[in-house]
Every structure is written in C-alpha cells, then in structure tokens.
Amino acid sequence: ASTRYEAESAPAVCTGAIESNWAGYSGSGFCNGANAAGAHAQFTVTAGAGGAATLRIRFANGTTGSRPAGLTVNGAAAGTLSFEGTGAWSTWQTATVTVPVNSGANTVRLNPTTSAGLPNLDYLDAETGGEQPANTL
Numbered sequence: 001a002s003t004r005y006e007a008e009s010a011p012a013v014c015t016g017a018i019e020s021n022w023a024g025y026s027g028s029g030f031c032n033g034a035n036a037a038g039a040h041a042q043f044t045v046t047a048g049a050g051g052a053a054t055l056r057i058r059f060a061n062g063t064t065g066s067r068p069a070g071l072t073v074n075g076a077a078a079g080t081l082s083f084e085g086t087g088a089w090s091t092w093q094t095a096t097v098t099v100p101v102n103s104g105a106n107t108v109r110l111n112p113t114t115s116a117g118l119p120n121l122d123y124l125d126a127e128t129g130g131e132q133p134a135n136t137l
C-alpha cells in the first residue's frame with residue numbers, strides 16, 4: 001500500500017502558487033512552482049520503518065523542454081528527475097524513484113536545477129517499509 005501526499009496540502013511546501021486551472025489533478029489543485037532554479041517543492045513522508053521507499057511523483061510539463069530537479073531526503077542528495085514534457089499542462093505523468101528513508105517523518109525536497117523551475121506537481125505517492133502485508137493467511 002502507499003500513502004498519497006498532495007502537493008497543495010500542508011505540511012507540503014510549494015515555492016510558487018497552488019492552482020487548479022489545468023484539469024486532471026488529484027485533490028484540490030497542484031503546485032505551480034515559480035520558474036526559477038531552486039524554487040523547490042517539499043513533502044513530508046512518514047515511514048513505519050527505515051529502508052527503501054518508492055516515490056511516485058505526478059507531474060505535468062506542457063513545454064517541450066525537460067524540467068530537471070535534484071531530489072533530497074532529509075537534506076541528503078538522493079537522486080535526480082528529468083521531468084520531460086508531457087505534451088500539455090493537462091496531461092499528467094508519474095515519475096518513479098527509489099530513495100532511502102528513516103523511520104518516522106522524512107523531508108523530501110525537489111529542487112529544480114534550471115531557470116525553468118519545476119513542472120506542475122500534483123502529488124507524491126510513497127510506498128515505504130513497515131506496512132502490513134495485504135494478506136498473509
């Protein structure tokens with residue numbers, strides 16, 4: 001099972017504006033990050049146990065250029081994401097990355113590395129350790 005963290009819901013951080021003018025998002029909106037390097041978005045991911053977590057980040061990029069970002073977990077570099085164009089701002093795709101997490105709350109930050117900033121971000125789904133197996137009969 002995984003837990004969904006909406007980009008528009010605290011304690012998530014959006015360096016930009018929460019908007020809802022492009023269709024297809026989950027929840028009540030999405031994070032339109034400022035078009036600037038370092039205009040980060042942040043999620044707090046809670047894990048029942050330390051270990052590897054699979055993150056699925058839903059985004060839209062209506063441009064033809066990628067919107068690359070570095071990913072940190074609790075301040076440590078944990079990967080990069082390219083966030084390629086999705087064809088339209090209302091066309092959402094999911095980028096998947098596996099990162100290490102600690103037991104308890106983890107700060108996951110997406111830090112855009114170009115002046116284009118991040119793509120629009122809808123949510124982060126996190127599949128962490130320490131969850132109950134679905135059925136162990």
Ligand code: GCU
Nearest residue numbers: 022032033035089118119120
């Ligand atoms: C457009 C679009 C925004 C998007 C922005 C961007 O303004 O409406 O949703 O965030 O482009 O280039 O980042």
Ligand code: CA
Nearest residue numbers: 032033034035
């Ligand atoms: Ca933007």
